Amino acid sequence: MRRAALGLAAACLALAACQQPAVAGEAAVSAPAPKRVAAEKPGLKTAVFAGGCFWGVEAVFSHMKGVTSAVSGYHGGTERSAKYDIVSSGVTDHAEAVKVTYDPRVVRYDQLLQVFFSVVADPTLKNRQGPDVGAHYRAALVPMSEEQRAVAAAYLKQMAASGTWKKPIVTGIERAQAFYPAETYHQDFAQKNPRHPYIVRWDAPKVRALKAMYPSLYKASFTPD
Structure with missing residues (x-):
């Protein structure tokens, strides 16, 4: 990713990235259906997901029914360092992340997890996703409630035992x-x-993978619902 203000250099770097060989984290995977269903009270809820470049994370969640807001941002570091030029240097504790606001009457937290690991993030990659490398591109779940934390922990355990991924699951849960x-x-x-x-x-x-794999959760328009 590169800032628009970087002009031609940005375009060249982005083009180089898109021409890199395919790597793990790009292909969609049929993540297992969660055994633990999130039990959340009515009312909008929020959760944070880190899964590499936030452009793609935001794009997927913005196309999910029940998601009312998907905001790209930085999680895990200080306010002073929460700037793209600093975060992208790799010297902060931030991860590029997306804050998702959703209506649990339409889409549950466990369903967000299944979609996330099916089409967004490869849970076997440490400090990278797709062509992007560095701790700021790590995949991580950031629950915002005890229920979300319990569901996330149960799902990561289920994923590890499912055999869907041949390599160990390294995605973790981070404190909000x-x-x-x-x-x-x-x-x-x-x-x-x-x-x-x-x-x-x-x-x-x-x-496209979201639309093909989860048609009942897909919406053509971006948020808000």
Whole structure:
């Protein structure tokens, strides 16, 4: 990912990324149906997901029924360092992440998890996803309630025992900390830049996989519902 202000250099870097060989984390996987169903009271809920570049994470969740907001941002570091140029240098504790607001009457937290590990993040990769490498591109679950934490822990355990992935599951659960929204130009990036080489190569396929694998949860329009 590169800032629009970086001009031609940004386009070249993004094009180079989209031309890299396919790596683990790109292909969709049929994650197992969660055995533990989230029991959440009525009312909008939030959860944070880190799964590599936040453009793709946001794009997928924005196309899910019941999701009313998906905001790209930074989680795990300080307010002072919550800036793209600093986070992308790899010297902070931040992860690129997306804060998802959803209506549990329409889509449950456990369903968000299943979609996340089916089409967004490869749980066997440590500190990388797709072409992006570094701790700030780590995959992590950030529950915002005890129920979410219990469901996330149960699902990670179920995933590890499922045999779906041949390598060990390394995605973990992180303690909820302050979430800092990313710069404006990062918000709804896939929607605003559908022909961007990075989106075409890495993120549009994730949205197509969501539509194909979970048609009952897919919506054509971006959030809000």
